[in-house]
Amino acid sequence: MSGKVVLTYFNGRGRMESIRWLLAVAGVEFEEVNITKRQEYVKLLSDGALMFEQVPLVEMDGMKLVQTKAILNYIAGKYNLYGKDLKERVMIDMYAEGVQDLMQMMMALPFMPPDTKETKLEEIERKATSRYLPVFEKVLIGSQYLVGFQLSCADVQLLETTLMLEEKFPTILSKFPAVKAFQGKMKSLPAIHKFLQPGSKRKPQPDDVYVKTVCEVLDFKL
Amino acid sequence: MQCIKHNITAFAHEGVMECGCFLPAVNFNFTMSGKVVLTYFNGRGKMESIRWLLAVAGVEFEEVNMTKHEEYVKLLSDGALMFEQVPLVEIDGMKLVQTKAILNYIAGKYNLYGNDLKERVMIDMYSEGVRDLMEMIMMLPFISPDAKKTKLEDIERKATSRYIPVFEKALASSQYLVGYQLSCADVQLLEITLMLEEKFPTILSKFPVVKAFQGRMKSLPAIQKFLQPGSKRKPQPDDLYVKTVYEVFNFKH
Numbered sequence: 001m002s003g004k005v006v007l008t009y010f011n012g013r014g015r016m017e018s019i020r021w022l023l024a025v026a027g028v029e030f031e032e033v034n035i036t037k038r039q040e041y042v043k044l045l046s047d048g049a050l051m052f053e054q055v056p057l058v059e060m061d062g063m064k065l066v067q068t069k070a071i072l073n074y075i076a077g078k079y080n081l082y083g084k085d086l087k088e089r090v091m092i093d094m095y096a097e098g099v100q101d102l103m104q105m106m107m108a109l110p111f112m113p114p115d116t117k118e119t120k121l122e123e124i125e126r127k128a129t130s131r132y133l134p135v136f137e138k139v140l141i142g143s144q145y146l147v148g149f150q151l152s153c154a155d156v157q158l159l160e161t162t163l164m165l166e167e168k169f170p171t172i173l174s175k176f177p178a179v180k181a182f183q184g185k186m187k188s189l190p191a192i193h194k195f196l197q198p199g200s201k202r203k204p205q206p207d208d209v210y211v212k213t214v215c216e217v218l219d220f221k222l
Numbered sequence: 223m224q225c226i227k228h229n230i231t232a233f234a235h236e237g238v239m240e241c242g243c244f245l246p247a248v249n250f251n252f253t254m255s256g257k258v259v260l261t262y263f264n265g266r267g268k269m270e271s272i273r274w275l276l277a278v279a280g281v282e283f284e285e286v287n288m289t290k291h292e293e294y295v296k297l298l299s300d301g302a303l304m305f306e307q308v309p310l311v312e313i314d315g316m317k318l319v320q321t322k323a324i325l326n327y328i329a330g331k332y333n334l335y336g337n338d339l340k341e342r343v344m345i346d347m348y349s350e351g352v353r354d355l356m357e358m359i360m361m362l363p364f365i366s367p368d369a370k371k372t373k374l375e376d377i378e379r380k381a382t383s384r385y386i387p388v389f390e391k392a393l394a395s396s397q398y399l400v401g402y403q404l405s406c407a408d409v410q411l412l413e414i415t416l417m418l419e420e421k422f423p424t425i426l427s428k429f430p431v432v433k434a435f436q437g438r439m440k441s442l443p444a445i446q447k448f449l450q451p452g453s454k455r456k457p458q459p460d461d462l463y464v465k466t467v468y469e470v471f472n473f474k475h
Contacts, residue, residue: 052351053384063343069322070346077339086330090316093323098305131306 005030008044008057010217012210013203014107015068016056018100018157020202022072024195025156026079032201041217072096076153088148095136095146095154099161102132106164110206111214111222125169132161133176140178144185151189159186167205258283261297261310263470265463266456267360268321269309271353271410273455275325277448278409279332285454294470325349329406341401348392348399348407352414355385359417363459364467378422385414386429393431397438404442412439420458 005023009016011034023030035041035055044050050057051066058065061078065071076082076092083089105124112120136158139146146154162183165172173180186192195202215222258276262269264287276283288294288308297303303310304319311318314331318324329335329345336342358377365373389411392399399407415436418425426433439445448455467473 051347051388052354061340063340065343065347067347067350070343070350073346074339074343077342086327087314087316089330090318090323090327093326094304094318094320097320097323101305135304 003062004059006033006059007031008033008035008049008059009055010035010210010214011203012206012213014056014206014214017203018068018103018160019056019058019071019075021156021160021195022075022081022153024201025151025189025191026075026081027191028075028079030201035217036213038217038219069100072153072157081151081153081156083148083152084150088152091147092152092154095139096157098132098135099154099157102128103157103161103164106168110211111220113222121168124165125172128165128169128172129175133173133179136182137176137178140182144182155182155186156192159183159192256315257312259286259312260284261286261288261302261312262308263288263463263466264456265459265466267309267459267467270456271321271356271413272309272311272324272328274409274413274448275328275334275406277454278404278442278444279328279334280444281328281332283454288470289466291470291472322353325406334404334406334409336401336403336405341405344400345405345407348389349410351385351388352407352410355381356410356414356417359414359421363464374421377418378425381418381422381425382428386426386432389435390429390431393435397435408435408439412436412445 005028007016007019007030009032011032020030035044044055044057045053049064051064054066056066056068056071058071060074065074073082083092102124105120105127109117109120109124136146143149145151146158158179159182162173162179173183187196194200211222214220258281260269260272260283262285264285273283288297297308297310298306302317304317307319309319309321309324311324313327318327326335336345355377358373358380362370362373362377389399396402398404399411411432412435415426415432426436440449447453
């Protein structure tokens with residue numbers, strides 16, 4: 001059931017970035033359609049392409065997939081990044097869900113009023129260092145990967161989160177040497193090394209243009 | 223445990239049989255059963271979908287209700303909560319957290335997750351959509367009274383224009399959402415239709431197919447039992463529930 005993989009999203013990270021990461025690690029080539037105008041979104045709606053009127057949209061294997069977690073789980077399952085049995089899968093899911101909670105806090109930042117951003121950043125740093133990173137520090141002391149001694153989507157999402165955190169708090173991993181070492185090993189995997197080079201499909205941090213585009217396309221008032 | 227591939231009886235450990243084959247998910251309960259214990263507040267919240275799924279799967283469970291901050295602190299210091307959060311479900315020797323992880327595990331174990339990857343992604347898409355709507359309703363007791371009216375209108379609008387039409391269409395040609403068999407997506411859709419009717423009693427009047435689906439689901443024995451008084455189903459959140467959540471987490475109102 002192979003064919004082209006096409007991502008439809010804004011030209012930026014948002015909820016699509018974890019999907020880009022996972023496809024890159026799985027070695028899957030993909031194309032992107034960027035939404036820049038409201039009419040393009042309206043056309044997607046009237047074409048019936050978006051099950052719940054939302055993006056991300058990923059066209060693959062003859063399906064129009066929506067809902068970030070559904071898409072990530074499908075890619076992980078298809079490309080052997082989801083553990084080898086149900087018990088490994090639930091561990092992967094627990095770690096991935098935790099990391100996604102933290103990522104969503106960061107994703108929301110550009111859309112918040114400036115006077116609330118400072119407080120939110122402090123909350124993110126606090127939760128990252130007291131609630132989330134200690135969990136992974138403990139697991140990774142005894143193992144190169146989070147689950148089952150093999151690469152899974154949980155490892156990819158943890159890597160992504162550590163990089164996002166360092167963009168906001170450059171020294172945040174200084175107290176988490178096992179996570180820092182994990183990050184180093186992950187970054188040297190060929191597919192990830194390639195994804196981190198300029199010119200890859202990786203998107204830069206959200207800027208004002210990104211925020212403006214999202215609000216225009218989805219008719220948000222900020 | 224019977225291995226179909228090697229046609230032998232073999233022991234299994236940690237999901238792998240002596241002969242080297244992986245244990246199919248549906249056999250898990252033979253080797254590692256034990257009590258299932260849920261830890262949460264005495265109310266619906268994020269745990270309710272888990273109660274529904276366990277009930278449909280025919281799995282008995284016990285509940286530990288949190289009522290005081292000290293109980294939460296003890297759970298934390300015991301290291302029972304991976305990310306300092308509930309729901310917590312103890313099952314098969316594991317302390318599971320994160321609602322979606324728990325639901326996916328139960329669905330996988332009890333054959334409510336489709337037959338293959340393509341069915342699973344359809345189930346996931348439907349479930350995630352339904353959960354987005356459920357979370358909007360879950361938040362209602364915790365938002366300020368003047369914001370509630372607007373939020374209720376938002377929920378009704380999204381339910382009738384974005385979500386229910388999808389299921390009306392999907393169920394037009396099939397008794398179940400995916401693969402012509404019961405899945406966790408059906409259970410969650412049933413749950414959300416009941417939640418919606420509690421707020422908007424006639425909301426399904428324009429969606430006869432979903433209404434018929436609801437009727438069929440309600441007549442399944444396990445679901446019928448769960449809908450009887452005295453079951454593990456929790457009532458709608460009230461002031462006491464909200465107060466308890468705030469106290470346990472030491473939130474300021």
